[in-house]
Amino acid sequence: MAYCFCILYHVTVIPRKRLEEKGIIPQLLSPSIGVPLLEAASMEEQEDLVKLWEALLEAAMDPTKARAVRRGFVETLKLFDPADALVFQFVSALRMQSLKDLVGCTPEPANSVYISIENLVKLRVVRGDTSDFILSPYGAELKRALGLPSL
Incomplete structure (x- = not known):
């Protein structure tokens, strides 16, 4: 239980500080x-996923992005x-469209990808299948909310 509180502290303080550093006053989160x-962010242990939770929380507290x-x-x-x-970050940043292209760019084994x-x-989040896929409109909106870059 203490571990959850530690993560919860981490995922709430970092986004708030990022917003304040940008000169943005964080807004209160809508309960919904x-x-x-x-609750979900406080249960996450994996670093890659914690960063996504932080980014989503930052967007939710940013008055200019909360609606997204x-x-x-x-x-x-x-x-x-x-x-x-x-894989989501690679697909959204590089606009990958085939498994062959994606496997060569990620550190993950082919089966994992x-x-x-x-x-x-x-x-x-993506549409198509493993041989031919693109970011879906839903995935594009998730990418936008998370503030993921395009290359």
């Missing part, structure tokens, strides 16, 4: 987003594995 977001944070994004991130987070693409399709 804040409660499930904080959908309740469904919380449920989607809860179903991400660390490999899914990495394959499973992640299947999961991201199931979660509606």
